[in-house]
Amino acid sequence: MAEVSTVVQQPPEFIEAAAKPYITQLQKDVGGLRTADLSKIYGPQYVAGLGALTQQAIGQAGGLGAYAPYLQAAGAATGPTAYQAYMSPYQQDVISSTLKEFDIQSQKGLGAIAQSALQAGAFGGGREGVARAEYMSASDRNRAALQAQLLQQGFGQAQDLAARQYQQQIELAQRAPALVGQQISALTTLGGLQQGQAQALASARQQLAQQQYMQPLQATQALGSGITSLIAGYPGSQQVQTQPSPTPLQTALGAGATLAGVYRAFN
Numbered sequence: 001m002a003e004v005s006t007v008v009q010q011p012p013e014f015i016e017a018a019a020k021p022y023i024t025q026l027q028k029d030v031g032g033l034r035t036a037d038l039s040k041i042y043g044p045q046y047v048a049g050l051g052a053l054t055q056q057a058i059g060q061a062g063g064l065g066a067y068a069p070y071l072q073a074a075g076a077a078t079g080p081t082a083y084q085a086y087m088s089p090y091q092q093d094v095i096s097s098t099l100k101e102f103d104i105q106s107q108k109g110l111g112a113i114a115q116s117a118l119q120a121g122a123f124g125g126g127r128e129g130v131a132r133a134e135y136m137s138a139s140d141r142n143r144a145a146l147q148a149q150l151l152q153q154g155f156g157q158a159q160d161l162a163a164r165q166y167q168q169q170i171e172l173a174q175r176a177p178a179l180v181g182q183q184i185s186a187l188t189t190l191g192g193l194q195q196g197q198a199q200a201l202a203s204a205r206q207q208l209a210q211q212q213y214m215q216p217l218q219a220t221q222a223l224g225s226g227i228t229s230l231i232a233g234y235p236g237s238q239q240v241q242t243q244p245s246p247t248p249l250q251t252a253l254g255a256g257a258t259l260a261g262v263y264r265a266f267n
Helices: 013-035 052-065 068-076 082-086 091-119 126-233 248-266
Strands: 003-010 237-244
């Protein structure tokens, strides 16, 4: 009976001795990665939270509505009766004093008329009466005009004060949120720098955790690379294994099985 020879390539014994624990360690490391808790390296603890400056900026957001009281004050300075709140409390006293002085001066004018009538020999007559009536009529008109002028002057001043108050409140309503907005912007910028620094530190901690997580497998892979280079440098030895060739009966049985398969395929 003829024999069949098979050539088997085997690595050197020292390489085989190193490869077996490497495969065992590799399986262990891969299994550890599969069962590891990934939340320890990808959790929210590596996301920087809002810093104190950013939180302060958020707290200042309510100040953007600081314009409301100024708009209310501006609204109170408008309307047909708004001027009344700005009338001088001494206006009536001023008017009364002015008219009193006017009346005193007016009475002096009556004395001059009487003196003229006396010199003309018409004292107490009709001519004096007409002169006195005309004078008093003109005096009353002047008095009324003076009073109206004083009232109009006070009204105009009150309107000017109301308009000035309105303009001032509108400007304050515009400036208040603008100032708050500038403060929020400054705090947000500083808070962003603060949060960026905190995020950089958190990212550094995450990278360290990831490196520690992968370090066992990377060390094992480095060992495997070394073993692979050793296998390339030491091709190992060849072993020849000899086994008897198949008997005629085994060959016939194999052929019969093949023919039976062909027959079943056609039918």
